[in-house]
Amino acid sequence: MTYDPNYETVIGLEVHAQMVTRSKIFCGCSTTFGAEPNQQVCPVCAAFPGVLPVLNSELVSMAIKTGLAIQGSIRTRSEFARKNYFYPDLPAGYQISQFELPIIEHGQLHIVTDDGVRKRIGITRIHMEVDAGKSVHEGIQGASWIDLNRTGTPLLEIVSEPDLRSAQEAGEYLKKLRSILRYLQVCDGNMEEGSFRCDANVSVRKLGQTAFGTRTELKNLNSIRNVMRAIEYEAERQIDSLESGGRIVQETRLWDANQNTSRPMRGKEEAHDYRYFPEPDLPPLVIAQERIDTIARQLPELPDAKAERYRNDLGLSEYDAGVLTSSREMAMFFEETVSRGAQPKAAANWISVELLGRLNRGGMEIEQSKVTPEQLGRLLALMQNNEISGKMAKQIFDIMFESGGDPDTIVQEHGFKQVSDTAAIAAIVDQVLADNPLQVQQYREGKTKVMGFLVGQIMKATQGKANPASVNAILQEKLSG
Amino acid sequence: MDPTQLSLVQAHAWLSSRQISARELTAAFLERIDRLNPRINAYITVDREGAMAAAQRADDRFRNGTATPLTGIPIGVKDLFCTENLTTTCGSKMLARFRPPYESTVTRKLKEAGAVILGKTNMDEFAMGSSNETSFFGPVRNPWDTERIPGGSSGGSAAALAARMAMATIGSDTGGSIRQPAALTGLTGLKPTYGRISRFGMIAFASSLDQAGPMTWTAEDAAIMLRVLAGHDPKDSTSIQAEVPDYVNTLVNRLDGLRIGIPEEYFPDSLDRETRHALEEAQQVLRDLGASMVSVSLPHTRYAIPTYYIIAPAEASSNLARYDGIRFGYRCEDPKDLKDLYTRTRSEGFGAEVKRRIMLGTYVLSSGYYDAYYRKAQKVRRLIARDFQDVYTGVDLLLTPTTPGTAFPLGEKKDDPVAMYLSDIFTINVNLAGLPGLSLPCGRDHQGLPIGMQLIAPVLKEERLLAAAHAFQSATPWHQRKPEL
Incomplete structure (x- = not known):
C-alpha cells in the first residue's frame, strides 16, 4: 500500500x-x-x-x-x-x-x-x-x-x-x-x-x-x-x-x-x-x-543495553546484536551457547542463520528448539578444536535439529570424527598423488587449479573426515617438494 | 430479676457465677422478641436455632474456662453486616433473600468472643434514612412511643435494645446512624474513628464515611464491645493499624482537668428548648465532675449537609451499581434484553430514597459537574476536618446536642427529604472529619422522650469519650430509664 x-x-x-x-x-x-x-x-x-x-x-x-x-x-x-x-x-x-x-x-x-x-x-x-x-x-x-x-x-x-x-x-x-x-x-x-x-x-x-x-x-x-x-x-x-x-x-x-x-x-x-x-x-x-x-538494583539487563554490550564487547554486528536481543529467550540461548565455549561471533552466526532459519521454516519459536544452547555450544567447540569440519558440523546440526541429541554422541554414532593425524593424512596424500600422476604433472606445470581436484580425491578417500586445513598444508608441501 | 434487664457487665457476672446459663439467658431474650417484636418491628430476621446453638457453645466455654466478657451475651446485629448463611437484607427488597457465603469481620469477632447473635435488626434501606421509614420490611417503632420513629438508619438496633430485645446491638454510622437513634431511644451509641473497626462484610453505603459501632445501655458496656470490635483487619485496607487500648481500664469517675469545648454553631436559636435546657444541665454535671467548659467555634459547620449530600450519594451511586440482577439479589421477571434487565431490576428492587441518592450521586460525579460538586465538596470536607483539628489544640472533647429535637411522629418528615436530612445536622461533620463521637442520654422532654448529647473526641481518642460518658453516667440516672411496654 x-x-x-x-x-x-x-x-x-x-x-x-x-x-x-x-x-x-x-x-x-x-x-x-x-x-x-x-x-x-x-x-x-x-x-x-x-x-x-x-x-x-x-x-x-x-x-x-x-x-x-x-x-x-x-x-x-x-x-x-x-x-x-x-x-x-x-x-x-x-x-x-x-x-x-x-x-x-x-x-x-x-x-x-x-x-x-x-x-x-x-x-x-x-x-x-x-x-x-x-x-x-x-x-x-x-x-x-x-x-x-x-x-x-x-x-x-x-x-x-x-x-x-x-x-x-x-x-x-x-x-x-x-x-x-x-x-x-x-x-x-x-x-x-x-x-x-x-x-x-x-x-x-x-x-x-x-x-x-x-x-x-x-x-x-x-x-x-x-x-x-x-x-x-x-x-x-x-x-x-x-x-x-x-x-x-x-x-x-x-x-x-x-x-x-x-x-x-x-x-x-x-x-x-x-x-x-x-x-x-x-x-x-x-x-x-x-x-x-531495591527493585532498580535487581533489574535485569534490558534489550538495548544488552545489544550495546554485544556490539562493543563481543564484536557482533548491529544486525546480529538486534536479532539476538529481540527476546529474552534468544539472548539467554546465545549467552548460554557462548558460556559453553563457542566463540561469540560463531555462536551469533549459527543462531541467527542456522537455528533461526530452520525454526522460521517450521514456524517455531526458540523455546521449541530441540537443540539446547549447551549442545550448540559443544558443537561449535568441536568445530573450533578442529575435531569436526564445518561441513560435518552442519550435518550434525541437522540431526540435532530434527531429532535432538548430544553432538558428541552423534559424532560417535555416525563416525563424524575428523582425521587430523598428520601421519595418516600424509599417507593418504602420498597414495592419491601416486594414483594421479597426470594431475601432479599439470600442477607442476602451473595449472594450480588441479589442487581442488586432488583435495577432493583426498577427502573422498577419507570419507570427508580429513581436516581440510591439514590436507591443504600437507598437499602443498608434497607438491612443491 | 428479669435477666433481660441486666447490663452486659451484670450479665457477665451472672453467667460467670452460674446464676444463669447462656441458654436460659438467650431463651429469655427470644421469648421477649416473640412478645414485643410484632409491635416494634426491630428485627428483620430472628435466628432462633443459631442463637441457641451459640448459647450452648457459650455454656461450654464457661465450663472449660475460655469465656470472654462477651461470651453468652445476646446481641442484635444491624442487617447490613454479612452473616454466613444467614439472610442479610440491608433493609432492601434487592437483598430480601440474600444469604452471604462469607462473614463480616464484625460478626466474626463477636462470634469468636462467644457472643450470641439473636438476629438481624431492621434498618433504613441501604442505611439511607434518619427515621427507619425507608426499610422494605416496614418502619420500626420507638419503644418510648410506638407512634414515633426510633431514628435511623440503625433504628432496629436502637429499638431492639431500648425494648430489651437484646443486651447490646451493633449499628453503623455514615452520617449519624448510630448516634441519632441512640439519642432518640435513650441509649449510649458510639461511632468510633473512621477505620477503627473493619468494614469488611459490612454492606457499603458511603465507603469513606461508613463506620460500625456498638449501641449499649452504658458507656462501660460500650467499652467492652469496642475492645472486641476494634483493630486492624488485613481485609480492609482503610482500617487503622493502631494498638487497641483496654477501654474498660481507662474508665474514670472524675473528670478533673478535662477541658470540654462548647461549639457555638451547635446551639442555634432553632434548637429545641428542652434539648438546650438538658444540655445546660449536663454541662453543670460535667463541671461538678471536675471538667471545665470552653466556648469554641467550628466555622465551617454550616456546610455539613450540602457537603455530605454530595459525597455520600456520589459514593453510594457507585457502591450500589453491583446490584444488577446478574450474580445475586433481586432480578426482574422475564427481561427482554440487557437494558431491560438493568432498568427493571433496579427500578423494582430499590426504594424511593435509595433511587433519589443514586440519582444525586450520579449527577454530582457527571462530566462537567464533577469540579463544581464532588471536588468542591472534598475541599470543604478538608476544611471541616481542619476546624476540629484547630479546636482540639485547646480542648480535649466537644459537647453538642446529638439531634435538633426528640423523636418525631411516624410519617412527619417522610415526604420532606430536606427536613429529614436536617435531623442529622449535628452528627454529619463527625463522619466527614472521621472522628469518634458518642451519644448518651442526658434528659427527657415533657412527653418523657429521651434527649441525647454528643461527645466528640480527636482521632483514636475513643477512651476519652468512654471515660467522660462513664463519669457522667455515674452521676446521672438518664441511662437507667426504661420505656414501659
Missing part, C-alpha cells in the same frame, strides 16, 4: 498488559489461563455486597519494574479511582483503575525505524487497573454467558505519546515494549490469549501541519500484524475521506481481520461518562524510595 505523500499518519498506542502475578489484583484467586468458566471466582472479585479490595503487592513491584525499565518517573504517592459503567462482565459496575495520579509517568523506549534510524517514543503514563470478565455470546440463544475467571486479573495500561508515524513504527514499538515486559518477566506477551492487547489512536494530517487531526480509536487488534494492517487501512480511509471533502468523526472502530476492514463500534464504549472519582476503599498508594531503589 502506498500512502499519499502529502499526508503523515499520527499514531498513539494504548497497551493493556496482563501481569503474571500468582493471584488476582484484589483477592487471592488464581490467575491461571484456561480454567473452566467461573472456577476462579470469590466474593471479592465477583463484587458481592460488603467485600473490599486488598491490593496485590506483587503487582506494585511489577509496575515499578516496568516503570524503571522505560525510564519513567515513579510516583511515590499514587491513587486508585473508580471508572463507572454497567456491563455484565464487570461485577462491581465500576473498574478500579488509576486516573489523576498514575503510578508511572514520562517514560520512553527506542525503536529502529525502516531507514535504520533510532527513534525515541514517549510513554505518557502507565497505570494499574483491574481486568473485566468475559461475555460469551456463542452457543446460547437470547442470552449471554458470563465467565468471571479473568475478572480481577491485574493489568498495566501503557499509553504512548502520539509519536509514531507509520504502521511499521507501531509494530516496532509493540515488539520492543513486549520484549521489555518479557525480559522483566512481568507479562507473557501472548496477544492471542489476550495477555497483551493493543488499541490504536490514529489520525492523519497534511505534512507541515502542526495541529493533530481528528483521531479514531481502533479496537480488536489481536496481533501485531493486525495492528499494522488496521492502521494502514485507517490512515488510507481517513486520507480518502479528507481528499473527497469529508471530515473525520471521532469514534471507536472495530477491526475485522477477516474482511480486512473496520467498522464503527456501537454500544457500551460510545459517548460514555465514566464518572471517575477516587476509590474510597483503597488509601493512596505510598511507595518508599527504598523499595524503588
